[in-house]
Amino acid sequence: MLITGVSRRWKGMAPAVAARAQAVCRAVGDILESRSAIRAMHAGVFMFRIRRSVWICCIASALALGGTAFAEQIHGSANKPSVVGGADADEKEIRRIEAALCHAFEAGDAAYLRHALDPGFTLTGSSGVVTDFAQNISEVEKREPAYDVFRNHDQVVRLYGDAAIVTGVTTVEGRAGGEAFAADFQFTDTWVRRDGRWLLAASHASRLPAKAGAGK
Secondary structure, three states, rough: HHHHHHHHHHHHOOOOHHHHHHHHHHHHHHHHHHHHHHHHHHHHHHHHHHHHHHHHHHHHHHHHHHHHHHHHHHHHHHHHOOOOHHHHHHHHHHHHHHHHHHHHHHOOOOOHHHEEEEEEEEEEEEOEEEEEEEHHHHHHOOOEEEEEEEEEEEEEEEOOOOEEEEEEEEEOOOOOOOOOEEEEEEEEEEEEOOOOOOEEEEEEEEEEOOOOOOOO
16 A cells, blocks of 8 residues: 555656665555554454453352352251251151150160160159159169059150250159059150160159049
């Protein structure tokens, strides 16, 4: 374009001067074209760098979000109790053991109490007296008191991971010191899971008022 623009001026010039002028114009044209190419190249490199930066940011964000989700999953899993069968299975198991404990009190089966009670078990009675594991085992072994009926009913089970609270009513009938008795007790049982087994850790029982027309 530069050569075309000035070619009219070469007419009338001496051949040597005209040739030199043409050479200069071509050189200038080459320089301008080179600069344009360099600018285009720089623009291309710049756009490539922008695109690369955007991709790097996208990949980093995806990795960060994925890592966060993974961490939350791991921590969430760590905070959850490892329960086979879920809450329904735990509740059924606790109810089963409670029924078996009632039968053990009726039958004087101290061996089952040793199996199902936590070694730190305590029982708090209506009068506020607290008895421990050994005292309760001894009572069952001696069958004093002796139970003809020992039944739990109206239970509500609440699970808290590796712990559980059971509330309900215990109905008992039997003899103590040669005297017959019958009573209902509102109870609260505290259960803990140790080594995959549910154990009764503590119990509190409050005697309910006798129903009208009921016996002792």
